[in-house]
Amino acid sequence: MRTEWSMDADWRFFRGDMETAWESGFDDSGWEVVHLPHTVRVEPAHCSGGVNYQGAAWYRRHFYAPRESDGKKLFLHFEGAKHTTEVWVNGQRLGIHYGGYLPFTFDITDCVHADGKTDNIVAVKLDNSDMPDVPPGRPQSELDFCYFGGLYRHVWLLETDKLHMTDAIHADKVAGGGLFVTYPSVSEEEAVVDVAAHVQNEYATGAECKVRARLIDDSGVTISREDSIPLAIPPHGDATFRLQLVIDSPRLWHPDHPHLYKLETEIWQDDALVDKTVTGIGIRRFRFDPQEGFFLNGNHLKVNGANRHQEYVYVGDALPDSLHRRDAIKLKQAGFNFIRLGHYPQSEAFMQACNELGLMCVVPVPGWQWFRDNGTFRSRSYQDVRDMVRKDRNHPCVIFWEPILNETNYDEDYARTTYAIVHEEYPGDQCYAACDISRPAWESYDIVYAHHNLSVPAHKVSFKREFGDNYREQFGPQKTQNRCSRGDRDFYNGGEAAMLRSAMERLDYIDSHFGTAELAGFALWTGIDHNRGYMDNIAATGVLDLYRLPKFSYYMYSSQRQPAALSQATAVSSSGPLVFIASYWRVDGSETRDIIVFSNCDEIELTLNGRLLGRKRPERTYSGVPHPPFLFKDIAFEPGELAARGWIEGEYAASHKVRTARKPHRLRLEADHCGIDLIADGSDLIMVHVYVEDEHGTNVTDAYPSIAFRIEGPGRIVDDGDPRTGANPVTAEAGAGGVLVQATQEPGQITLHASSKGLESAVIRLASLPDRKQHIPGLHQHPPKGIIKYEADVTHKPVTYNLREFNLAFGKRVTASSEQSEYPASAITDSSLISSWRAAQGANTPQWLILDLDGDYDLTGCKIWWESDHTTYGYRVEVSQDGSEWVTMLEKEGTGQDIKPDALTASLVRYIRITVTAVSNGLPAIYLLGIYGMKAGTAR
Structure with a gap:
C-alpha cells in the first residue's frame, strides 16, 4: 500500500555555498536546524528594491527508511523550491530541476538503505540568483515581484508497491500520467465522471490488475463505484485504465456552494489492494460565451476576482498551509469569487482552499516581461506549461489557463506552441487558454485579455486580467489613489481620504464591468499588497495590506456579495449582511x-x-x-x-x-485565526494584530507608536529583535500593526505580550496543538550553539530613498523665490503627495527653493516629485555649506514620471538649492523633495 511521510521536520540549513555538502560524510552539525516550509532568509516587511537574499543555499535531511520499505518504490517529492534545485541522496546525484514554482519528483529507490537504522542523507543545493534561461527569467532588479528562496513548500517521501499509480508530472505523458478526472456530462439530474488512471508495473514480471473508482459524498456514503476490466501490464510497462461513474442528482460545485466529493482510486491485483489514492473533486461544467460571458453548470455567473502573489510578510513565499488558507478565506470574505494566480502556479494548499471555499482560478505559466529567443528558455517554458496543467487539472477551481508569458514580447511560434500544448494536455471542450490581445497569435486563443482599453472582436471571449491599478503612480504623483496605504506616511499616500477615494474609483471600474454583458470577468490588481524587485516601495495595490489588515476597498468589494450567499458560506464569513x-x-x-x-x-x-x-x-x-x-x-x-x-x-x-477617537491609551492584541488552529510542527505561523485604542476601545488611526513584543511558552516571534528586519519591535501604521508568531514542535499555551511607551500593555494567549502528520524518523538533530553569522549576508543592500525616516528634507525649513498661499514652499518637506508648492501666478522662470538641513550632511542623492506627469521641468541642483557659495551638482530635465532619484555625492552640505530653469507648460510645481545621505562624520 501507499504511504506518504512528511519530510518537513529537522533539516540542516546553511545560507551560502559549500563545496562538499553533497557528500554523505559531510559534517553538518554546525548548521541551523529548520523546518519546512522554510525561507532562505527572513526579510524586512518592506523588502522591495532587491534587498532579499539571492544566491546559493544548502539543506540536508537525515532519515531512516523502514525495513518494510525494502522491495518497495521510494520517491522524493518536492512541491516547490527556488529556483534551481540540485539533489543528492547518500552522495548519489539524482539531477537538477529548473524553476521555482512547480513540483518535481525523484525516484530514490536504488540509493536508499531500507533497514530502519542506516542514516540516509538527502542533500539539496538551491540557488535563487538571477537566471535568464529559467522562467520567469527576468533579473529581480527589473521584476515586479520578488524571487524569495528556500525549500518553501512541502517535501514528501512516498512509498508505493512496484505496481502503482504514477505521479502526473513524473510520468511525463501527454494528457496522461497519474489521475485525470473530467466531466463530459453534467446536469442537476445526472452527471458523468470520467476517470483515467495511469498504472506503472516495475516488477521484472508481468502483472494483471484492475482499477476501482469509488465516489463518496461528505456524509461518507459511497454514491457510485466502478471497476475497470483487468489489464495485463508487461514487466516495466504501464497502462491507462479508464472508468466512468454515473451520479444521480449530483451536488454541483459552484462558488456559492462548493460541494466536493471524495474520489478513491484503487489498484487491485489478485484480490489484494496494492495502491490507493484519495482525491477531492468537484462536479461542474462551464463555458465562455463571447456575447454573454461565463456560464457555470448552465447558469450565468459574472467572474469577479483579484490577483494574488503568494508572498507573506517576513517569510516571503514560505507560507505554511494555514497562511495559504487564511489568504483564501480573506479573499473570499472580500467578495471575490475568482483568483488570478499572478504570475505562476501556486501551492497545493492554496488550490485546495480554493476548491473548498469556492474561489475559481486561472493558472498562469511562470513569466513576467521576459523572453529569451533560444532553445533552452523555450523548452523550459514549454515544460512549465505542461507541468502546470498536469499539476492542477483535477482542481475544480480551475476554469482556464494562461500559457503565455505575462506582458512579454514573445514571438508567434511561442504563442502558437504554448496554446497547442495546453489543449494537448487537456483535450476536450473544458479547456480554455487566455492571451493578451496585443500579443502575437492572440486570435488563436479562446479568451482574450482586454486590457489597455483595446476593443475585442465580437466573436472573442473578453476578460480583464488586471484592473483597478495605476502603475504610473509609482513614477510620480497621480490624480488617483488606486495605490494607497492604510496610513499616510508611506511612499504611496494613504489614510482615510485616500482609501475612500481608492474604493470609490474601483467601484466605478466594477460598476462598468458588471454592466458589460459580454465581459466574462475581471480581476483586481491586487488582492494583497506585495513587495517587488525593481522599485524600493511596495505595490500598495491590495484591499489588504502586507499584514492582512483591510483597507476601505475590502469592504466595498465585500458589500457586493449577495447576503444569502454570505450566510450559506459559514466557513468563510460569520454573517451574511454587511x-x-x-x-474614521x-x-x-x-x-x-x-x-x-x-x-x-x-x-x-x-x-x-x-x-x-x-x-x-x-x-x-x-x-x-x-x-x-x-x-x-x-x-x-x-x-x-x-x-x-x-x-x-x-x-x-x-x-x-x-x-471619534481620543488620545492613545492602550494596546489590544487579536490573533488572526480565521478558524484555523496553530499546529506545533516547528513551522506553522499565525499573524497577531495589534491595535492602538483610546480609553473607550476606539482604534486611534492617527497613532504611529513603536510597539515591542515578548513571548512565553512554546512559540517564537519570527526574527525576534533583529534590527535588519524590524519584525520586533514594530511601528504601528494608522493605529494597527502585526507580529508573526511561529509554533515550536512542542504543543502548549503561548503567551504574547505587547508594550509601548505611555500605553497600557496587552496580552493574548494562543494554543498550539499537537502535530498529527506522519513524519519520517531520523537521527535527532541538535541545534548549534549561538547564532550563526553568514558571510553571504554581509553585502545586504538597504532600502532607503523612498522611506520618510531616511528623507533628510522631511520637516526642514524651506524658502522659495515665490509661492501661492494655498501652495506654500513648506509643502515639499511635509511628506505628503497631495500638498504641493507652486510658483506665484504669472511668475517667470527661473524659480528657486532653498532647503536648510540645519546641520552638515554628506549627501548621496535627491529626488524631486514634480507635480505634472505631462510637463517637462528643466532644473538645477546646487549645494552649499554657508548659503552663499554654491556648487552645481547636476542640471537636467525631469517629469512627474521620473522613477529613480538623482545620484549625487557631496560632503559637508547644509543648504540645497533647487532652481527650476524652464517649464514646458504651466507653472513650476513640486509635490515633494527627497534628500538622502547621513550626518557628516557618521561612520559608514
Whole structure:
C-alpha cells in the first residue's frame, strides 16, 4: 500500500555555498536546524528594491527508511523550491530541476538503505540568483515581484508497491500520467465522471490488475463505484485504465456552494489492494460565451476576482498551509469569487482552499516581461506549461489557463506552441487558454485579455486580467489613489481620504464591468499588497495590506456579495449582511462631510450620537454593481458615535459604528485565526494584530507608536529583535500593526505580550496543538550553539530613498523665490503627495527653493516629485555649506514620471538649492523633495 511521510521536520540549513555538502560524510552539525516550509532568509516587511537574499543555499535531511520499505518504490517529492534545485541522496546525484514554482519528483529507490537504522542523507543545493534561461527569467532588479528562496513548500517521501499509480508530472505523458478526472456530462439530474488512471508495473514480471473508482459524498456514503476490466501490464510497462461513474442528482460545485466529493482510486491485483489514492473533486461544467460571458453548470455567473502573489510578510513565499488558507478565506470574505494566480502556479494548499471555499482560478505559466529567443528558455517554458496543467487539472477551481508569458514580447511560434500544448494536455471542450490581445497569435486563443482599453472582436471571449491599478503612480504623483496605504506616511499616500477615494474609483471600474454583458470577468490588481524587485516601495495595490489588515476597498468589494450567499458560506464569513461606514469620524478641520456606507442591505439608517440623520436606499447613479453604496451628504461634524443600521426586506440585518477617537491609551492584541488552529510542527505561523485604542476601545488611526513584543511558552516571534528586519519591535501604521508568531514542535499555551511607551500593555494567549502528520524518523538533530553569522549576508543592500525616516528634507525649513498661499514652499518637506508648492501666478522662470538641513550632511542623492506627469521641468541642483557659495551638482530635465532619484555625492552640505530653469507648460510645481545621505562624520 501507499504511504506518504512528511519530510518537513529537522533539516540542516546553511545560507551560502559549500563545496562538499553533497557528500554523505559531510559534517553538518554546525548548521541551523529548520523546518519546512522554510525561507532562505527572513526579510524586512518592506523588502522591495532587491534587498532579499539571492544566491546559493544548502539543506540536508537525515532519515531512516523502514525495513518494510525494502522491495518497495521510494520517491522524493518536492512541491516547490527556488529556483534551481540540485539533489543528492547518500552522495548519489539524482539531477537538477529548473524553476521555482512547480513540483518535481525523484525516484530514490536504488540509493536508499531500507533497514530502519542506516542514516540516509538527502542533500539539496538551491540557488535563487538571477537566471535568464529559467522562467520567469527576468533579473529581480527589473521584476515586479520578488524571487524569495528556500525549500518553501512541502517535501514528501512516498512509498508505493512496484505496481502503482504514477505521479502526473513524473510520468511525463501527454494528457496522461497519474489521475485525470473530467466531466463530459453534467446536469442537476445526472452527471458523468470520467476517470483515467495511469498504472506503472516495475516488477521484472508481468502483472494483471484492475482499477476501482469509488465516489463518496461528505456524509461518507459511497454514491457510485466502478471497476475497470483487468489489464495485463508487461514487466516495466504501464497502462491507462479508464472508468466512468454515473451520479444521480449530483451536488454541483459552484462558488456559492462548493460541494466536493471524495474520489478513491484503487489498484487491485489478485484480490489484494496494492495502491490507493484519495482525491477531492468537484462536479461542474462551464463555458465562455463571447456575447454573454461565463456560464457555470448552465447558469450565468459574472467572474469577479483579484490577483494574488503568494508572498507573506517576513517569510516571503514560505507560507505554511494555514497562511495559504487564511489568504483564501480573506479573499473570499472580500467578495471575490475568482483568483488570478499572478504570475505562476501556486501551492497545493492554496488550490485546495480554493476548491473548498469556492474561489475559481486561472493558472498562469511562470513569466513576467521576459523572453529569451533560444532553445533552452523555450523548452523550459514549454515544460512549465505542461507541468502546470498536469499539476492542477483535477482542481475544480480551475476554469482556464494562461500559457503565455505575462506582458512579454514573445514571438508567434511561442504563442502558437504554448496554446497547442495546453489543449494537448487537456483535450476536450473544458479547456480554455487566455492571451493578451496585443500579443502575437492572440486570435488563436479562446479568451482574450482586454486590457489597455483595446476593443475585442465580437466573436472573442473578453476578460480583464488586471484592473483597478495605476502603475504610473509609482513614477510620480497621480490624480488617483488606486495605490494607497492604510496610513499616510508611506511612499504611496494613504489614510482615510485616500482609501475612500481608492474604493470609490474601483467601484466605478466594477460598476462598468458588471454592466458589460459580454465581459466574462475581471480581476483586481491586487488582492494583497506585495513587495517587488525593481522599485524600493511596495505595490500598495491590495484591499489588504502586507499584514492582512483591510483597507476601505475590502469592504466595498465585500458589500457586493449577495447576503444569502454570505450566510450559506459559514466557513468563510460569520454573517451574511454587511454594513461599513467608510469614515474614521475624526476631527479634520471640516465642518461637514459626505458619508459613504458600503452595504448589501436594502436600506441604511444613519444616526449621530443617537439622533436620526436619515434613512436611505442605495445610490441610483450606479447601475452595474449588485449593491451600490449609500451616500449621506453634508453631515455636520460632531464628535461622538456615528452609527449605521441596515435592513433587508424590512427586517434589521446588520450594523456598524465609528467613534471619534481620543488620545492613545492602550494596546489590544487579536490573533488572526480565521478558524484555523496553530499546529506545533516547528513551522506553522499565525499573524497577531495589534491595535492602538483610546480609553473607550476606539482604534486611534492617527497613532504611529513603536510597539515591542515578548513571548512565553512554546512559540517564537519570527526574527525576534533583529534590527535588519524590524519584525520586533514594530511601528504601528494608522493605529494597527502585526507580529508573526511561529509554533515550536512542542504543543502548549503561548503567551504574547505587547508594550509601548505611555500605553497600557496587552496580552493574548494562543494554543498550539499537537502535530498529527506522519513524519519520517531520523537521527535527532541538535541545534548549534549561538547564532550563526553568514558571510553571504554581509553585502545586504538597504532600502532607503523612498522611506520618510531616511528623507533628510522631511520637516526642514524651506524658502522659495515665490509661492501661492494655498501652495506654500513648506509643502515639499511635509511628506505628503497631495500638498504641493507652486510658483506665484504669472511668475517667470527661473524659480528657486532653498532647503536648510540645519546641520552638515554628506549627501548621496535627491529626488524631486514634480507635480505634472505631462510637463517637462528643466532644473538645477546646487549645494552649499554657508548659503552663499554654491556648487552645481547636476542640471537636467525631469517629469512627474521620473522613477529613480538623482545620484549625487557631496560632503559637508547644509543648504540645497533647487532652481527650476524652464517649464514646458504651466507653472513650476513640486509635490515633494527627497534628500538622502547621513550626518557628516557618521561612520559608514
